[in-house]
Amino acid sequence: MNAYGFRRVVQLTAAAAAASVAAAWSQTAPAPPAPRFPGVATTVAVNRSNGKVAVLAGEQLQLFDSVWTPSPSARIELPGKEPRILEFCGPNLRYVTHGVQGMAQVFVAITADGRERLAWPNSGLSELFPTEATRLTLDGKGLYGFLPLDPQAREYFGLPGDIPTGAGVAVTFRFAGEKLLARASAAFAGVVALSPDDMLLTLGGGGLMRYRSPGGVAWKREGSGGTWRIADVDLAGEVVASIDGEGAVVGTRTESGEPCFRCALPAARVLDARLLRDSRLLVLLTGPERRTAILDTASMKPAGEQPAELCARLELTAVYEGWLRTAVSLADFLDVSAPTTPGLLLRGAGGWYLVVRSDRPAAAGPATEKP
Numbered sequence: 001m002n003a004y005g006f007r008r009v010v011q012l013t014a015a016a017a018a019a020s021v022a023a024a025w026s027q028t029a030p031a032p033p034a035p036r037f038p039g040v041a042t043t044v045a046v047n048r049s050n051g052k053v054a055v056l057a058g059e060q061l062q063l064f065d066s067v068w069t070p071s072p073s074a075r076i077e078l079p080g081k082e083p084r085i086l087e088f089c090g091p092n093l094r095y096v097t098h099g100v101q102g103m104a105q106v107f108v109a110i111t112a113d114g115r116e117r118l119a120w121p122n123s124g125l126s127e128l129f130p131t132e133a134t135r136l137t138l139d140g141k142g143l144y145g146f147l148p149l150d151p152q153a154r155e156y157f158g159l160p161g162d163i164p165t166g167a168g169v170a171v172t173f174r175f176a177g178e179k180l181l182a183r184a185s186a187a188f189a190g191v192v193a194l195s196p197d198d199m200l201l202t203l204g205g206g207g208l209m210r211y212r213s214p215g216g217v218a219w220k221r222e223g224s225g226g227t228w229r230i231a232d233v234d235l236a237g238e239v240v241a242s243i244d245g246e247g248a249v250v251g252t253r254t255e256s257g258e259p260c261f262r263c264a265l266p267a268a269r270v271l272d273a274r275l276l277r278d279s280r281l282l283v284l285l286t287g288p289e290r291r292t293a294i295l296d297t298a299s300m301k302p303a304g305e306q307p308a309e310l311c312a313r314l315e316l317t318a319v320y321e322g323w324l325r326t327a328v329s330l331a332d333f334l335d336v337s338a339p340t341t342p343g344l345l346l347r348g349a350g351g352w353y354l355v356v357r358s359d360r361p362a363a364a365g366p367a368t369e370k371p
Helices: 003-028 151-157 307-313 317-326
Strands: 043-046 053-057 060-064 074-077 081-089 092-100 103-111 116-120 142-148 168-174 179-185 188-195 198-203 207-212 216-222 229-234 239-243 249-253 259-263 269-275 280-286 291-296 333-335 343-348 351-356
Touching: 043 081, 043 333, 043 343, 053 081, 142 188, 151 168, 151 179, 168 188, 168 198, 179 188, 188 229, 198 229, 229 269, 239 269, 249 280, 259 280, 280 333, 291 307, 307 317, 307 351, 317 343
Parallel strands: none
Antiparallel strands: 043 053, 053 060, 060 074, 081 092, 092 103, 103 116, 142 168, 168 179, 188 198, 198 207, 207 216, 229 239, 239 249, 249 259, 269 280, 280 291, 333 343, 343 351
């Protein structure tokens, strides 16, 4: 046999061996799971108060009693082109659609049975509010927003002249009775409305306050670390998680204003945070590398199976790493835990993947460590 013939035999043998190994691997390696809600353009919103899930694929909105329910309990056809579901709070949902009645973009709040509550831009309301940035109050009974005080806003909302121009204006709108409420202060830096009459407000120098109408200021917590931003509110657990200017997460009791935890990790800043149903804290971190962690709020140490580990166990590493490379928030990593089954919903290129956690934490008590 000449040299060429020998090399040819070796190449064919190596190719056959590689094909044999690949065939064996394909028979033994588990295939990645299919998306729970498939479709690259599919959007999802989870109702924190009851665990219901709204899924929008195409123009059909499907409502599931939970992420574990195999079939939707209701279906609603939405008008326009390329609609996206944005929020599901209390009894109402908010979505955006395009190309309706000659308008490029329309935001709509509807009930869970499809009845329209409000659509905007709306000629019957000011162009100041509601806007693209307007959100549902956490009880779903209205809308809220935040804007700077200028002459137009001062006149429209009837705000007194002793409030300086440039002050922060927190606005709510109640669907029932179409009640509008506006409060302004030079100290206000941002707002999340628990209801149309109940606001959590961040303060420019750091800190947080709660304002109710009627009643006024319920409590005020002074803070440091620069201007705070509210990342999440757990109404059931009565905790608000804020991110300060140093990239630390600060937990505050919503009823009393008392501090309950502070998460500041070495060489890392928190980009976003979520209070999970089992009283743990999910954080998105930036530093030497972008990563996520699930932390115990009492010790601020990793607790249970971590996102990278559980995605690897479920053959979802590629989905997780693809999301993590560009993630700037946790908007596409949602808590869908049931009372006995902790889980997350992760958005990937093929749709939304269910990430079931294997850990079963003991009943968590209130965090005790103070900042």
